[in-house]
Amino acid sequence: MKKFSKEDREVKLFVGPQHPGVTGNMSFEITLEGDILTSVKTHVGYLHRAFEKLMERRLFIQNFPLVCRICVPESDTNEENYARALEELAGIEVPERAKWIRTLVLELSRLQMFMRWIGGIAGAMGLGTAPQWSVGDRDYILDLFEELTGGRIYHIYILPGGVRRDLPEGFEERVLKVMDYLEKKLPDYDALIFENAVFKKRLKGIAKIDPSWVEEIGVTGPVARACGFPFDVRKEQPYEAYDKLDFEIITETDCDLYAMAMVRRREIELSINLIRQIIDKMPKGDVWTHLPNVLYWKIPAGETYVKTEASRGEFGYYVVTDGSDKPRRVHVRGVSTPHAYTLLERLVPGMNISDFSVAIVGLQTCPPEIER
Amino acid sequence: MEDLIKRIESIFKVVSKEKGKRDNLWILEVEKESLHAVLSYLKDNESFRHLALISCVDWIENKKFQLSYILWSYQKRQNIIVKIFIDRDKPEFKTVLNLFPQAEVYEREIRELYGVTFEGNPTQFEEFVLEDWEEMPPMRRDFDTYKYSQEKYGDRDSEVQRTNIRKIISDYTDEWRRK
């Protein structure tokens, strides 16, 4: 029998940007030996808009429409981060009611991101009913956003000094009605997706992470919590109104894709619980403090680093100012940069090709925040 | 956190230190030859094991680049930013890949956008976000991006002009006040 050398056995494939199984616009270059992968290389750059260069040419207040669009499904987290960095450098205090409203908006945004993820992972495995349910239910939350801020996706509602306007009349009852509806539908989702025998068989044991990699590489979010590490920015460095709310960090012990899916499923219940607590405890008062004339606003020189907990992990902003009316440098720390490069290169050898697309959606890599 | 800074000052030479605007953030400036020793001391002895970001700022007036390393400690819940200054005309430095493996991607990005080379990083000359780029590194302060975009990609002939927003708003309010 003729023996083939290694170069003859390996095949190089391109999982390109136009592909129904890739989350967003990025591409991978994989080498295969039969059906088993041996290595992967990630390519990004298809969505590079040079945000940081554009932000240096505009005033501080003119940057808010740009900041929304860095990570498209989660635009509120970006606004809140940038506003908090400016408030810290300029020394502005935010009134109490505005902090509670900001927390409500952040939790609603996290909930709609999780509903979209359920549709993504079920669609990557061929279950076509689940996106029809979950993306349809997500529209109820987008209707709430449209009533509050005026837009479905890009809100520009959180500004330095507070929020743009107060809650309209009867808004709290509508929010509670949507929360009751979603909680009633959760057993249906369990029976369809999370307790499904095919779902369990396809996710258990795939992409097992060694727990010593988590602190070495810098993995955060549900991926780190699925390995047993209780890392959550809402408890480590509480911001807005999180230090007055009462909740526990959710962890699991196996480190595979099924544990990550169960962490996200239990965090949906946690978000619904937190929204009910917020509406219960919200105080009355102002929602806006007085700012100087924003077209001529100069911030003293300094630098700072603030972070929040997005639905994927730790999202950070590093802002440097030099005393003029435009920022010197704004650098965004995307969550998926360690996940899509260093972690994926260690997970891939030995994986079957039919599990590759499921692993990318399970780690929830999002390309626009890697390359901004 | 002040006793941590005192311990660092007793061992290494610190050029300047500054407290951030909140309680658990300090910003240190050290000499560039002692950066690896400072980072490895913070990682092994003081439990700062999470590297959040490596960033670069262009100070064109002083002809220097600033490299910032942002670290976080899960046990003590404290942030520290360690920064150094390197020369702008000859920008090169050593990598921190042996301490933190995810620094490979951050240094690749700084190499492409600013032109700083890191000695010891094997993948730094591959393309990260730009394809077939032949001009100067685009994030430097003397690269004019509006002029480049107008020349290469063109603009549609229309009556909309992109003018100064302050002039438009102040003209409008002056006219409104005159009524």
Add this chain to the structure above:
Amino acid sequence: MKEKDYFLDDKPKKLSYSEVWQKFFDWARAKSLWVVSYGTGCGSIEIPPMVTSRFDAERFGVSTVGTPRQADVLIISGYLAVKTLKRVIRVYEQMQSPKYVVGLGACTINGGMYFDSYNTVNLVDLYIPIDVYVAGCMPRPEAILAGFAQLMKKIKEGRADGWKQYIDNLDKYRKNQEKVIKNWKIPNYNW
């Protein structure tokens, strides 16, 4: 195998039929438009709500397919970076004619809010012919469906001939494309 076997040098043909058959084909094409699943930019966040249960697009005959060989419509949702423009031209030339292009958002019209960025293209019309523009940032799913209704009306009247213009003025389009993209190793796939 020689490398020349993969490349075809002929230009594509424009088939023409008698008037009755042409009207029938146009009516049939407008009733089932299939879209390539390619999310090129920001606007692809409103495509999943458009094809799922609330704003059902399948009642108009619109659905998504995986490969460009089976599709009729390419949706350019938002801005185009130069790296994506090269792949979009490749996907566009792989689709079978007659084919149509829909441009979403203000960034396809004149650059939008990234007008001074060194990596995004300002006028998409110079590189690929576009049939229908839908305004907004991002346009709502109902607005995209209104854009599709306009496209169907244009097809039934016989005015949607962006693909014919691409074949006639291929040299001008190639000259514009080569000004922006340097490494041009794209073979002419069969049309």
